[in-house]
Amino acid sequence: GFAKVDTQRKARNGYPEVIYGEGKTVEQIVAITEDLLTEGKAILSTRVSAEKAVVLEQKFPDGIYHKDARCFVLNPSSKLTDGYIAIVTAGTSDIGVAEEAAITAETFGNSVKRIYDVGVAGIHRLFANLDDIKNASVVIVIAGMEGALVSVVGGLVDKPVIAVPTSVGYGTNLDGITALFSMLNSCSSGVSVVNIDNGFGAAYNASIINKIREGE
Amino acid sequence: GFAKVDTQRKARNGYPEVIYGEGKTVEQIVAITEDLLTEGKAILSTRVSAEKAVVLEQKFPDGIYHKDARCFVLNPSSKLTDGYIAIVTAGTSDIGVAEEAAITAETFGNSVKRIYDVGVAGIHRLFANLDDIKNASVVIVIAGMEGALVSVVGGLVDKPVIAVPTSVGYGTNLDGITALFSMLNSCSSGVSVVNIDNGFGAAYNASIINKIREGE
Amino acid sequence: GFAKVDTQRKARNGYPEVIYGEGKTVEQIVAITEDLLTEGKAILSTRVSAEKAVVLEQKFPDGIYHKDARCFVLNPSSKLTDGYIAIVTAGTSDIGVAEEAAITAETFGNSVKRIYDVGVAGIHRLFANLDDIKNASVVIVIAGMEGALVSVVGGLVDKPVIAVPTSVGYGTNLDGITALFSMLNSCSSGVSVVNIDNGFGAAYNASIINKIREGE
Amino acid sequence: GFAKVDTQRKARNGYPEVIYGEGKTVEQIVAITEDLLTEGKAILSTRVSAEKAVVLEQKFPDGIYHKDARCFVLNPSSKLTDGYIAIVTAGTSDIGVAEEAAITAETFGNSVKRIYDVGVAGIHRLFANLDDIKNASVVIVIAGMEGALVSVVGGLVDKPVIAVPTSVGYGTNLDGITALFSMLNSCSSGVSVVNIDNGFGAAYNASIINKIREGE
Amino acid sequence: GFAKVDTQRKARNGYPEVIYGEGKTVEQIVAITEDLLTEGKAILSTRVSAEKAVVLEQKFPDGIYHKDARCFVLNPSSKLTDGYIAIVTAGTSDIGVAEEAAITAETFGNSVKRIYDVGVAGIHRLFANLDDIKNASVVIVIAGMEGALVSVVGGLVDKPVIAVPTSVGYGTNLDGITALFSMLNSCSSGVSVVNIDNGFGAAYNASIINKIREGE
Amino acid sequence: GFAKVDTQRKARNGYPEVIYGEGKTVEQIVAITEDLLTEGKAILSTRVSAEKAVVLEQKFPDGIYHKDARCFVLNPSSKLTDGYIAIVTAGTSDIGVAEEAAITAETFGNSVKRIYDVGVAGIHRLFANLDDIKNASVVIVIAGMEGALVSVVGGLVDKPVIAVPTSVGYGTNLDGITALFSMLNSCSSGVSVVNIDNGFGAAYNASIINKIREGE
Amino acid sequence: GFAKVDTQRKARNGYPEVIYGEGKTVEQIVAITEDLLTEGKAILSTRVSAEKAVVLEQKFPDGIYHKDARCFVLNPSSKLTDGYIAIVTAGTSDIGVAEEAAITAETFGNSVKRIYDVGVAGIHRLFANLDDIKNASVVIVIAGMEGALVSVVGGLVDKPVIAVPTSVGYGTNLDGITALFSMLNSCSSGVSVVNIDNGFGAAYNASIINKIREGE
Amino acid sequence: GFAKVDTQRKARNGYPEVIYGEGKTVEQIVAITEDLLTEGKAILSTRVSAEKAVVLEQKFPDGIYHKDARCFVLNPSSKLTDGYIAIVTAGTSDIGVAEEAAITAETFGNSVKRIYDVGVAGIHRLFANLDDIKNASVVIVIAGMEGALVSVVGGLVDKPVIAVPTSVGYGTNLDGITALFSMLNSCSSGVSVVNIDNGFGAAYNASIINKIREGE
Numbered sequence A, B, C, D, E, F, G, H: 001g002f003a004k005v006d007t008q009r010k011a012r013n014g015y016p017e018v019i020y021g022e023g024k025t026v027e028q029i030v031a032i033t034e035d036l037l038t039e040g041k042a043i044l045s046t047r048v049s050a051e052k053a054v055v056l057e058q059k060f061p062d063g064i065y066h067k068d069a070r071c072f073v074l075n076p077s078s079k080l081t082d083g084y085i086a087i088v089t090a091g092t093s094d095i096g097v098a099e100e101a102a103i104t105a106e107t108f109g110n111s112v113k114r115i116y117d118v119g120v121a122g123i124h125r126l127f128a129n130l131d132d133i134k135n136a137s138v139v140i141v142i143a144g145m146e147g148a149l150v151s152v153v154g155g156l157v158d159k160p161v162i163a164v165p166t167s168v169g170y171g172t173n174l175d176g177i178t179a180l181f182s183m184l185n186s187c188s189s190g191v192s193v194v195n196i197d198n199g200f201g202a203a204y205n206a207s208i209i210n211k212i213r214e215g216e
């Protein structure tokens, strides 16, 4: 085939290869999915448009398409962790990226708590949800614009914080570069960062860390 | 002389010309100061190095050099406003810029309240000082790194917030560009921004606004 | 719901939460509007496309859609300030941003004077309107390309100048970054700046300042 | 004093405030150190020049200055974790940043394994050390230039990888921005990133994660 | 005509002028093709859309349109070199650029070996194909995202490596700039670089070098 | 020698080769000067430091070192044009670049009128000098910071305006890039631009144009 | 109306206001055209799409739409200069910008000589046309990609060279920024530069200079 | 020791490890040199300052320090190739980078022909040396500023051209980024590019290619 699917990844990295749907034809996604199916593991396709999802749902009736997350999932983990990953967003526009993170985490067997739209413009909303954030195993903070929420959360918790800048905003947000650089310069320690809009990558990291706690 | 000093500025703008000391020889600063002296107004020179200050203090024994602010002042306003300008910084490294703002504001006759080192990494320090910030006529917020303090303050007060990004930080702080873009993208309304490290400009704006309150 | 609407904002900041329409579905705008309606305050939605406006006008027959401003307004302030905000543009292409500022200001109860297309290429047009600019409480200057108008106005008035760079131009205008950096470097004092095309933010700031004059 | 030392940080974040020595006078470092001493915790000062270290060693004879790391340490943790943090560098020029990470991790009580100069230009050096990397609890990968080592390591381990771009290189390395962006775009999953040259931040994150494994 | 076709190029440079189809109308491509036909040499048009190809195939029935490569070819070289050019890609999304390189090389008479989807996230795939890469005369490595594959290959072979950054990726990939700068900073020697997505340019260079080996 | 001095330039371009002193040793400048001396034309060396000038003055006692301009001149043109070049600066800090332009123009036989420190912050200074600007053959406008003076002058004259951005300013002036982009986006027509701080290049252009007027 | 048309521009600048069609509705162009018609001067509208041109041709039957140039012209100058402006392009893709320049120049009464597709990849094409370039009054050189043609022409002529970078190219051409910076750094003197794709601006400048030669 | 010297590189890549002297202490260079000495191959250290060279010359009396190239060489190849590498520079300021290339090439056993200061501002100098360039096996072209020489040479030869941008210039040369991007966008085919100021890398590539011709 056109692709050399990495069927040893689960053994090497603990997680099977995930299909990045952007720029792939639906035929290519189907072909790779079939390759991976033989392994009997969870199969996650990210960045899948609604149009492609229609085809995938016909081909793989057991699969579920998560519209906000733009993810297609087959054979998700049936058992979830005790500890949970908190996924926190600054605004409502960041929810798409947050759902990509949430579905990724759940597919890989993690419990997730969603805490959306608690940005610092109305900081009382954050404090109202602080206990849920503090009790998580890992915290993912997702924000566009100036990304200030990351530093505030980072200053209040003793858990690893994984920050996801989003491309939400206009003008000098520079499609997310401003939020990214802001997060990399956080005055709070304990924060690490992934690529702009990379909900998948944040959840993948969070899952590895959350599983440590579970003793896996 | 080499310069065309703008002696009509006080009439036109409400404030006399201010001397920007960077890149001027001390002889040039002396010459312009002498031109302005004939007007009998407050004379402020900013970005004056300690070396140049020695010469200025000899030439103009009535003048005072403010070392942290790097400002040299002659004939400051003797009467201060009732309302005050709050000058808030995120870290201790921002104090130089904050003092440039404070001395500028005081020279022009404004009362000032300094609230330094209350960045969001330890946000309780901000809340401990919140009343002083809320009761100001205008708030200047000065921060480097990711500049998150601006958005938090902006979300908590109903006064104009003037943000000053500083070049404090390293790596992706890009000498202050990151803090600047962060502040321009603040999720809180009511924030406007001046150039990187421009304590003078922030105070000049704040003074105009504070004087409105005083009914000037 | 999906959003945590900030219903305490009027108490905290003096102004209710404003709906940023870009990237929200019309259903989301309707839902948030209904949440805010219970408070009986002015409700402003910005960045509302003509298509979405049709739905909003049906849902809220009392509302008015301002086409140039792309704003939808319910319950605007019925009483306007004595002092006024001058809104000045360099060209005709900047009028969209100017109207976003004007409608925002009026919705919040400010008198506004519009002075459009007086850029420095024909500077006599500016001087012909100078009295109206000088007599304002606050001046908003809106310009794209090189943004030179800001410095000229800033050098002629003794009121706060809020500058709005626009994305108007091509090539090295860099979608407004050039105008923005130009304004941040203005050789005139008394200028502060908001994000590119951010007419709303400029008016929000101007309104706070204008209300000070009114003794509010 | 000039600073508001955050004495509640250990309770809130699990770690006491760390002194960032860059841009602070040695008097300021001494003053903050004395504030923190009363808490009886490990005290770490980073970015301390050799000149400042001389003064600190006189003032605090129990302290140790780590020259390569440019860190000054008082009361380091006496007990180390069972699991260890692997610190991997691409070249010899990255060792300064790596030592900042190593000393930070050790001061906070973590075992550390140093694996330096194993960049992909001679990839057999990496494979020769792969077992030590795979058996770590967390892996810190430090590289300048193109940062390719991060993706290779990320593809071979099932542990969290924290990547630190360094400013090592010339021309289009852009003082570390190229390595940073390279790492954020890693084709391997499980990688998160901190600011350029931020060995401290990487170790702080790694320590939180490593302590989870220890059941702390 | 509108163009001054460079009919002396084959004599001067060893290769005839190649038609860059982007931004040319199909009429312009036809006209230039007819000019070049009189010389009786291989005629290559790159960046030809499927729509334009339909017209070209009608006009020049002997020509072949290569869909993945987006190239239209007339009179390709009938005799291929003994030595071959290895064309290596990191992912499946880089195949379009790789095919532009492959068709260019073959049109000019070079043997080509395609080795696709062997990126470093699953580095065993590269080692499985290493002999084919090492035995080539020249190696073209094509990668987007962080471009790490170039440094790994560069460290393993003793042949010239020509690197092609692609615009594949998102966020901080900056449309290929990150891969480009990464490749220019490769820690492996023996690598030179062409413009983003420039499969044609890489193959043109590789062909000149490969022909040296053939003693042409 | 190490250099291939272009002794045909006067014939080809109307002006002899000019020595760019930056980065050349004084021995190299002496050697090239001696090569050019045999032609009996004006010899101009730009970017000559005061230290190098001491050596040049000893070697070539007829030469004159212009300290502000940092130029060393031998055999300047003895006859000046009737029409003149107006050299206009925004501030006093731009005078170094202006003098490089002025000395270049005079060395090549042009009359020059210097109009310095008339920036738009005090625009009445410009109007007070407008006749001198309007009556020039060509106008050079030199400005740093936001470069607004160029657009104002460009809108008032019917002569070619050559704009020189300077690196004067701080923060977002980006070492002159902001002034440059501002000038390239001037809303006034009739403006062309040279490199940052390139007083020499502006004068060279102005001289060619001024000589046309003289009928040369 | 919405616009303050600058009807004094011809008197002040020697040329009437020109209509920049981009982003204006056809109704706005018609309205401004009617304002300008009363002056009886040449009326030029640039950046006019084919769709808008249909309406303009109906409204103003005497007008001519130049398709390649995207310009609509009414009352062009009937008498042309003796001296001519040479308009030189590197490639065929630069012709659109070149025609904007040519039509602008002709509308304002200048003779023009078009010399297209003579880029340095086949430098003999340039030498074949060198006499026509050398005999011009002013030379406009238009190039995208790396813009090398400007330096070669600049080194061969003794006339003012106005360089226009175009956005032609891909990858690191950065939409024309690379050609622009290349031209600003030309090793040949006598070159000044206008904004990317600004054929109009180049011709406006060239016209002023060409008219000097004519003694206007 | 601190470094893992890659003693297998000669076997793998055909060339031994080269010491990059920048940022290494002279002790580190000595230590690595001693490691490599045991292999009995040519040892090249680049970016060696004059101060470090003094120590190296004492330690290794057989070594030679090339001052312009800033290279220290031990055991250079005693036998040179028949074919030669042409090293061409635009200006005299590019000679340092050119010598780094020349010494690298000679150390590895290549004949070299130096053709310096033939930039396009005086293009007759290039044509006077064209035969020597055309007869080379490989051509290295080194240029700062706008880098136009690369495209002109690339259009005239049928050999591989390796382009080296230099950081020579000021203002918008952006420390070599402009020359780099210019070269990557060359309108001439057959050009590939290395990092800014990377004379070593260009020569390393050229040597591999030149040796192919020799049948090695």
Ligand SMILES: Nc1ncnc2c1ncn2[C@@H]1O[C@H](COP(=O)(O)O)[C@@H](O)[C@H]1O
Pocket (backbone or CB within 6 Å): A016, A017, A018, A019, A020, A021, A046, A047, A198, A200, A201, D187, D188, D189, E091, E092, E093
């Ligand atoms: N949304 C995503 N963002 C970033 N990387 C992803 C995403 N989804 C999948 N990936 C990664 O991309 C790899 C597949 O790349 P490819 O070979 O191009 O399909 C997967 O193994 C994941 O590591």
Ligand SMILES: Nc1ncnc2c1ncn2[C@@H]1O[C@H](COP(=O)(O)O)[C@@H](O)[C@H]1O
Pocket (backbone or CB within 6 Å): A187, A188, A189, B091, B092, B093, D016, D017, D018, D019, D020, D021, D046, D047, D198, D200, D201
């Ligand atoms: N090397 C370092 N890099 C980044 N952050 C640091 C470093 N060292 C200390 N810090 C952080 O900087 C904070 C102190 O900042 P400040 O109030 O400016 O002294 C500490 O609490 C740490 O979180």
Ligand SMILES: Nc1ncnc2c1ncn2[C@@H]1O[C@H](COP(=O)(O)O)[C@@H](O)[C@H]1O
Pocket (backbone or CB within 6 Å): F016, F017, F018, F019, F020, F021, F046, F047, F198, F200, F201, G187, G188, G189, H091, H092, H093
């Ligand atoms: N200050 C200056 N700025 C820009 N270019 C200059 C300057 N002074 C001289 N030049 C140009 O640089 C050329 C000499 O370059 P070079 O061969 O490196 O000495 C001269 O012929 C001038 O065209």
Ligand SMILES: Nc1ncnc2c1ncn2[C@@H]1O[C@H](COP(=O)(O)O)[C@@H](O)[C@H]1O
Pocket (backbone or CB within 6 Å): C091, C092, C093, F187, F188, F189, G016, G017, G018, G019, G020, G021, G046, G047, G198, G200, G201
């Ligand atoms: N193609 C063009 N590029 C740049 N500037 C132009 C162009 N066409 C017209 N202009 C200028 O734009 C001005 C009109 O701007 P506006 O008031 O926005 O219509 C004219 O007076 C010209 O100076």
Ligand SMILES: [Mg+2]
Pocket (backbone or CB within 6 Å): A090, A091, A092, A117, C003, C004
């Ligand atoms: Mg919200």
Ligand SMILES: [Mg+2]
Pocket (backbone or CB within 6 Å): B090, B091, B092, B117, D003, D004
């Ligand atoms: Mg602090």
Ligand SMILES: [Mg+2]
Pocket (backbone or CB within 6 Å): C090, C091, C092, C117, G003, G004
């Ligand atoms: Mg107009």
Ligand SMILES: [Mg+2]
Pocket (backbone or CB within 6 Å): D090, D091, D092, D117, H003, H004
């Ligand atoms: Mg090494």
Ligand SMILES: [Mg+2]
Pocket (backbone or CB within 6 Å): A003, A004, E090, E091, E092, E117
């Ligand atoms: Mg793949």
Ligand SMILES: [Mg+2]
Pocket (backbone or CB within 6 Å): B003, B004, F090, F091, F092, F117
């Ligand atoms: Mg001045």
Ligand SMILES: [Mg+2]
Pocket (backbone or CB within 6 Å): E003, E004, G090, G091, G092, G117
């Ligand atoms: Mg062509």
Ligand SMILES: [Mg+2]
Pocket (backbone or CB within 6 Å): F003, F004, H090, H091, H092, H117
């Ligand atoms: Mg030279």
